Amino acid sequence: xxxxxxxxxxxxVLVEGYEKLLAVLxxxxxxxxxxxxxxxxxxxxxxxxxxxxxxxxxRVSHQxxxxxxxxxxxxxxxxxxxxxxxxxxxxxxxxxxxxxRAYTYEPGKPRYIEQNLNTWLGWGCEPAxxxxxxxxxxxxRLFSDEHSAARDWFEQWILYPLAHPGAKLFSACLLWSxxxxxxxxxxxxxxxxxxxxxxxxxxxxxxESDFNDWAVSRQFVMIDDVSSQDSRAKADxxxxxxxxxxxxxxxxxxxxxxxxDTVNYYLTSNRPGALFIEDxxxxxxxxxxVAEPARDFFDAFYAWVHGDGPSALFYYAQSFDFGAFxxxxxxxxxxxxxxxxxxxxxxxxxxxxxxRNDPAKYLRVGQTELSRDVWSASELLTFFEPRRKGxxxxxxxxxxxxRELFPRAxxxxxxxxNGACGERYYIVRNAEKWLGASHKDLAKHILSDKVGHKKx
Numbered sequence: 001x002x003x004x005x006x007x008x009x010x011x012x013v014l015v016e017g018y019e020k021l022l023a024v025l026x027x028x029x030x031x032x033x034x035x036x037x038x039x040x041x042x043x044x045x046x047x048x049x050x051x052x053x054x055x056x057x058x059r060v061s062h063q064x065x066x067x068x069x070x071x072x073x074x075x076x077x078x079x080x081x082x083x084x085x086x087x088x089x090x091x092x093x094x095x096x097x098x099x100x101r102a103y104t105y106e107p108g109k110p111r112y113i114e115q116n117l118n119t120w121l122g123w124g125c126e127p128a129x130x131x132x133x134x135x136x137x138x139x140x141r142l143f144s145d146e147h148s149a150a151r152d153w154f155e156q157w158i159l160y161p162l163a164h165p166g167a168k169l170f171s172a173c174l175l176w177s178x179x180x181x182x183x184x185x186x187x188x189x190x191x192x193x194x195x196x197x198x199x200x201x202x203x204x205x206x207x208e209s210d211f212n213d214w215a216v217s218r219q220f221v222m223i224d225d226v227s228s229q230d231s232r233a234k235a236d237x238x239x240x241x242x243x244x245x246x247x248x249x250x251x252x253x254x255x256x257x258x259x260x261d262t263v264n265y266y267l268t269s270n271r272p273g274a275l276f277i278e279d280x281x282x283x284x285x286x287x288x289x290v291a292e293p294a295r296d297f298f299d300a301f302y303a304w305v306h307g308d309g310p311s312a313l314f315y316y317a318q319s320f321d322f323g324a325f326x327x328x329x330x331x332x333x334x335x336x337x338x339x340x341x342x343x344x345x346x347x348x349x350x351x352x353x354x355x356r357n358d359p360a361k362y363l364r365v366g367q368t369e370l371s372r373d374v375w376s377a378s379e380l381l382t383f384f385e386p387r388r389k390g391x392x393x394x395x396x397x398x399x400x401x402x403r404e405l406f407p408r409a410x411x412x413x414x415x416x417x418n419g420a421c422g423e424r425y426y427i428v429r430n431a432e433k434w435l436g437a438s439h440k441d442l443a444k445h446i447l448s449d450k451v452g453h454k455k456x
Contacts, residue, residue, distance in 0.1 A: 172267060203223070402426045
């Protein structure tokens with residue numbers, strides 16, 4: 001200020017204005033190293049937890065020591081004294097380095113949230129009113145008229161996260177077909193244009209890897225040609241990721257850290273047994289595409305995708321009436337889901353499910369129906385064995401499968417009859433009657449001659 005030898009920046013701005021200060025700073029001499037450090041600030045940020053360098057250009061975290069001693073060790077600049085310095089090493093200890101407390105990922109939110117770096121970088125396109133008939137036509141090819149209800153639900157499933165950024169859908173969709181070129185992957189190709197860098201297509205191998213940095217900063221993931229039917233453990237990996245709200249990131253050479261999980265999963269396959277699906281599953285929507293390949297259709301469709309189509313669909317999603325659609329609710333269960341579930345069943349799995357659906361058909365000796373409701377694994381094995389065509393089944397294996405399908409009597413504790421050591425029993429029918437029954441009543445029911453036989 002006039003009359004003073006020294007003037008604080010705040011006083012200068014108050015008297016001269018912010019624009020004048022910028023002009024002074026721009027005119028000030030700047031050494032090469034300082035310019036390089038500010039350029040690093042545009043590209044990198046230091047994240048205190050997990051102690052990593054975030055690379056904005058490729059959206060990858062680096063272990064700091066490896067980052068400055070190898071990846072960027074060849075970048076040097078001269079400081080004000082004329083000495084050449086390694087820029088990366090200088091940036092790490094520079095007081096002005098860009099620094100955040102932790103990572104977060106919140107689509108549609110500001111770049112910095114409570115000192116956390118939001119790694120969401122925006123959409124792949126902007127919404128603009130336009131023609132969505134090619135999208136409707138694609139849905140028409142994927143779903144025939146008899147599956148119109150499933151088609152309508154699938155459309156809402158696709159559009160909902162576009163209208164509600166960051167929404168987590170508690171279901172994953174699998175479209176499969178014996179034929180290639182019917183449009184399964186076209187869904188991912190289209191949505192990838194809208195999500196931009198927030199989308200990725202991966203394989204089963206990447207899904208099962210110990211490292212999951214592919215999921216960082218993603219909203220939509222397509223798993224192409226999925227196949228986990230042969231292993232419940234593999235299927236459980238995917239099942240867990242569908243509903244989790246927090247993603248624990250495990251990346252090579254970087255400490256683990258957590259971010260919000262907003263990934264929604266779309267799967268494709270050419271196999272009828274692509275997934276291991278349990279009877280009571282509430283996470284998978286499965287649909288078989290029966291349409292024929294049509295090159296002319298997809299030539300026109302992809303011309304729309306590479307043009308204004310994604311912007312038009314984005315706009316359409318934001319004005320869509322979702323009615324009673326609930327992103328956390330279980331999906332509808334088309335016949336294709338039951339068919340896919342059945343492909344993973346063993347011979348004894350199929351028999352137990354048939355027993356559950358029609359006990360009278362299987363609990364019989366000749367023309368005599370056995371009317372007892374509660375049975376042990378060893379007893380039921382005697383009914384299965386005469387029908388078995390494949391490998392033998394031991395009592396312990398049958399017991400494990402029974403636990404998945406039938407409630408256990410006596411809270412899973414053995415029931416003693418006639419002073420014997422007792423066995424565990426399973427309620428095959430009339431569960432409401434026997435779930436709360438006493439040990440005495442259960443033993444009486446098992447032994448009673450009155451429940452023994454019913455003549456035809």
